[in-house]
Each structure stands twice: as structure tokens, then as C-alpha cells.
Amino acid sequence: MPTILMNGASRGIGLHAAQRMLxxxxxxxxxxxxxxxxxxxxxxxVLHADLTSLDSLRKAAAQITEPLDxxxxxxxxxxxxxTTPTADxxxxxxxxxxxxxxxxxxxxxxxxxARVVITGSDAHFGDLRHNLGLVPAPxxxxxxxxxxxxxxxxxxxxxxxxxxxxxxxxxxxxRRGVDAYTWNPSFTPGTGLVRADRIGNVLFRRVFPLFPGVxxxxxxxxxLAAAATKTIAGPSGSYIDRSTVTKSSAESYDEAREEExxxxxxxxxx
Numbered sequence: 001m002p003t004i005l006m007n008g009a010s011r012g013i014g015l016h017a018a019q020r021m022l023x024x025x026x027x028x029x030x031x032x033x034x035x036x037x038x039x040x041x042x043x044x045x046v047l048h049a050d051l052t053s054l055d056s057l058r059k060a061a062a063q064i065t066e067p068l069d070x071x072x073x074x075x076x077x078x079x080x081x082x083t084t085p086t087a088d089x090x091x092x093x094x095x096x097x098x099x100x101x102x103x104x105x106x107x108x109x110x111x112x113x114a115r116v117v118i119t120g121s122d123a124h125f126g127d128l129r130h131n132l133g134l135v136p137a138p139x140x141x142x143x144x145x146x147x148x149x150x151x152x153x154x155x156x157x158x159x160x161x162x163x164x165x166x167x168x169x170x171x172x173x174x175r176r177g178v179d180a181y182t183w184n185p186s187f188t189p190g191t192g193l194v195r196a197d198r199i200g201n202v203l204f205r206r207v208f209p210l211f212p213g214v215x216x217x218x219x220x221x222x223x224l225a226a227a228a229t230k231t232i233a234g235p236s237g238s239y240i241d242r243s244t245v246t247k248s249s250a251e252s253y254d255e256a257r258e259e260e261x262x263x264x265x266x267x268x269x270x
Contacts, residue, residue: 003066004228005108007033007051007100008074008119013185015039016221017074021229031068033060033075033104051075051100052086054269061107068110072228073101073118082158083149090147090268093155097162099147102169102265105178113179117228118170120182122241123160125249131160132187138164140257143264165261167239167252172262174237175255182248183227183240185220215242 004021008014009032018041022028032038033049049060077096084092090099101118110116122130126137138161139153140146146161153161166182173180215223220242226232227240234245239252 001027001029002069003029003031004070004072005031005033005064005068005104006072006074006228007049007104008076009072010034010036010038012217013119013188013220013224014072014074016218017072017224017228018044018221020222020225024225025229031064033057051096052092054088054099054103057100057103058107061104064108066109067114068108069114070228071105071108071110071114071116072224073104073116074224075100076119076121076163078159079155081151081155082153083151085149091149091158093158093162094146094165097159098165098169098261099265099269101166102262103269105173106266106269110178115228115230116170116173116178116180117183117224117240118166118180119224120166120170120184120239120248121160121163122184122186123156124164124167124252126160135160138251140164140251143261143268147264147268164249164252167248168254168258168261169265171237171253171255172258174235175258179236181227181234181236181238181240183224184242185223186215186242188215188217188220 009018018030022042030044032044033047035050038046047060047063050056077093079093082091086092086095123135124138136157139157170180170182223242232240232243238245239248
């Protein structure tokens with residue numbers, strides 16, 4: 001019976017993905033990390049954990065002793081600014097979107113066949129074609145600087161930069177022999193991603209879903225489930241855009257930055 005660890009499964013895309021994976025594989029068991037209430041799902045164990053707290057993640061990870069066949073890192077957050085610190089003093093967007101995934105993958109046992117999928121975003125491209133002008137381009141400096149609250153950076157810029165960091169992390173993991181992928185849902189309104197932004201949340205939930213050609217939480221959930229269960233094939237380190245393996249931005253292929261991020265994440269989460 002395969003076992004997959006997942007976070008970001010309490011609502012929207014993640015909940016749809018969890019339900020689809022369980023429906024498609026009657027032998028699958030999920031371990032879900034959630035801060036609040038988690039909808040009841042069959043064959044699912046819930047571990048309460050706060051992704052903004054390294055100590056909370058360590059305690060939750062310590063409860064997992066069986067080797068895992070997969071990790072689905074769907075948890076992510078977008079803030080209105082980049083000044084909110086976590087309990088550890090790190091900028092919340094970077095802590096949740098990058099450091100939390102790194103720490104969990106360092107702590108939990110994985111089988112040799114385990115597949116790691118972390119949700120990214122085409123916001124990392126930073127161009128009009130991918131972002132409709134709604135999100136500024138990433139502003140990469142150093143991981144140590146990005147991990148600290150920064151009044152000069154806006155929340156959406158912190159978000160796109162953190163999603164570039166996800167790609168760097170995945171590439172570094174792949175280089176270390178992990179079967180790791182970045183999955184992008186593309187523009188998917190109707191989720192709680194921007195719930196910290198009152199006006200943006202209304203637009204995201206009520207207005208943008210009316211746009212033609214946008215993804216839906218249910219459709220994206222199906223795509224994430226396929227990416228997580230190896231239905232979508234591609235070499236380790238690949239970028240999966242919805243259901244297609246393709247290239248991420250030119251900036252996302254930078255081995256020096258990837259290794260710098262990996263080393264910094266080791267230090268920042270130690």
C-alpha cells in the first residue's frame with residue numbers, strides 16, 4: 001500500500017487532488033499535514049502542523065516513521081507585503097513556499113521510488129504572457145536576504161521570487177538523486193491563495209473565474225494528482241505546466257543559484 005505525504009490539502013486544488021488520488025488508487029494512503037481542520041477523507045491520517053514554524057514541522061515529521069512513496073508539497077501562501085515574520089524570524093512567504101518543503105524533505109523517510117512534487121507558479125516568469133501583468137517579476141538576491149522580512153519588497157514580488165526558489169530547490173534535489181518535479185497550475189482563480197489580500201481575494205474568487213480559458217480548482221486538482229502519481233512522465237527536475245512537461249523560465253536554470261539555495265536552506269532550517 002503506497003503512502004504519500006501531502007500538505008495544502010484542506011481546500012481548493014489540494015483537496016481536489018487528494019480526493020482524486022484516493023479515488024483512483026484504492027490502495028493509497030495519505031498523510032496530510034494541516035494547521036486547521038482537515039475535511040474527512042478515507043484512508044487519510046492528519047498530522048497537525050504549522051508551516052510557518054520550523055519546530056512545529058519537526059514535531060510533525062517525527063511522527064512519520066514509515067518510508068514514504070511520495071511527497072506533494074502543495075502548501076503555499078501569498079501575502080500583501082514581505083514584512084511579516086514567522087516564529088523563527090523568517091519572511092512568511094519564503095518560509096512557507098520554500099523552507100518548509102526543504103525541511104520536511106530532509107526529515108521524513110523516503111523510499112527509493114518516492115516521487116516529490118512541489119507546486120510552483122508561472123508567476124516566476126515575470127512577464128505579461130504568463131502573469132497578465134498582475135504579478136511583478138522575481139527579484140532574486142541571496143537566500144539569506146530573501147528569508148528575512150523586507151519592507152522594500154511587495155507581497156506579490158515576494159511570491160514570484162519564492163516560486164523561482166521552488167524551481168531552484170527542485171533542480172537541486174534532482175541533482176541529488178531525488179525524483180523531484182515542479183508542478184504549475186497556471187492561472188487558477190477561485191482558490192484561497194490570496195486570502196490575506198481582502199480586495200485581491202474578492203477578485204480571485206468572484207471575478208477572475210469568469211475569464212475565458214482560466215484553470216479551475218477541480219481541473220488543477222486532477223492535474224496535480226496526475227503529476228503526483230506518475231501519470232505525467234518526464235525526467236527528474238522537470239517543470240510540469242498543468243499536464244505538460246515543458247521548460248520553465250530561462251532564469252530558473254542557474255546551477256550556482258540552485259546550490260546556493262540548497263546550502264542556505266540547510267543552514268536556515270538547521
